Amino acid sequence: MAYISIKDVSYEYPGGFLAVDSVNLELEKGENVAIVGQNGAGKTTMVKMLNALLYPTKGYVMIGDMNTKDHTTAQVSRVVGYVFQNPDDQIFHSSVRGEVEYGLIKMKLPAEQIKKQVAFALEITGMDIYAEENPFNLPLSMRKFITIAAIVAIDCPVMVFDEPTAGQDMIGNKRLAIILEELYKRGKTVITISHDMEFVVNNFSRVIVMANKKIIKSGAPEEIFWDFQALEKAMLKQPYVSRLCKNLDINENIILLDQAVDILAKTIKC
């Protein structure tokens, strides 16, 4: 059985709005996946069910041998960390360090371990130089890294990042790529929601497409971004280099800039 399984899950908000409709998904331990899809497709609602911020109104979610239904949010969130889309929904401390170590102190971990995990989280997110700063003195895009650090510090086996690429500049995106790679090396299972298709093709081996409350496709990025039916249904476009290749009748499922450069150079030179 898969490490994480979402079994026939639906979620209806109080008031009757159905946000996720009969979704099935399996993730293996150590997988690093992206979720893409339109605003309102159900991405955030679905991932909130992974750490029991929400409980399915139909179906169930298993993390390892734990059915989220039988546990409190506090229990599940030790296994699955969730980084909010809006950092200001999460931040409440007056220093970056305070924010990042809060969860660990709450968990009553030994001081030495807290120190080590906080240092790692601050360093990998680049927040070490702002450790004593008030989070609200930093721009929104950097506050996002504080919230990522707070979850990385807890060192839970599964982490969910909700739109970390929103508002990031080139350096921010590079930093995110480094964080994802390091977490992957450490065997973490990471689920990332993103609207940045260039970021998605460069950093994930599996992409899950959501549209209209459902998962409509899951697969390797070169498969997803050349499946025009799925893209149209999810109102997504190919990455720019894929669009260029398509315009030039190069139909070899190109998704990366370097791949496009290689094939163009071959086409033009030989």
Place this chain on the structure above:
Amino acid sequence: MDTAIEFKDVTYCYPLTKTPAVKNLSFKIEKGKFYGVIGANGSGKTTLCALMRGFAPDFYKGELSGQVLVNGKSTIDYENGELALRIGYVFQNPFNQISGVKDSVFEEIAYGLENLGVEPLEIEERVVTIMEKTDILHLAEKNPFELSGGQQQRVALAAILVLGPDIFVIDEPTSQLDPEGTESIFEIIKAMKKEQKTIILVEHKVDLLAESADEILVMANGELIKKGSTQEVLSDIFLMEQGIQLPQMAILSNKLKQLGIGLPVTPITEAQATEVLQKIIKKKEGIQ
């Protein structure tokens, strides 16, 4: 061309800080043009916007040297609220903009017009038109704070559009939006340009700016390091060394150049790249 905004040797420090957020800024914004502002986070883009709208120094306080002129008049000489009629300002974080005193999206968008004393019938007409344009009519009855980040961004934009000023300063309006929503915002902005509006747009999505902006301003460490036509600026590969993202097509073109394949112009958009590469490939097929 007429000048809408002019910066004359502007340096500005927020209160209690010694390092200026922006320094030595001197440039002109011409009426009816669409300007993209790019640069790393923390490079001074939002402060630049706040100076144009007069929030700095009027609201944020702090220390301003030099002058920011809007329609020829210094921002500090404008009476309370007068500048709000000249410049529409869309905040980066819609949370900072949405009033919090109105229970529905419709009322939120009507709020500014109400304060200006516009006739109720005209308010309704203008609000409905803008809501259609920004595709939020179906949200009319909802509470602004119950919307998703992307929907809030559209409400924030609509609330300013409805006021109909001549100059728009828009700070990262698409950061929370999906690709489709992002393109629809760019469509709205292009339509505003057709109505002779002056637009200053802070945006990280350079590939979209490449398709639509007239000029680009590049900020780095509080300074304006480059200003020029979109084609000129976004094809300047040296900007990448300073942490500035360039369009995918410009990067691709540069990499081809390194492999000995020089293109007659550096394309910055998909359409340009398609055209120039198609020609080269066809020519080659002709030779064979």
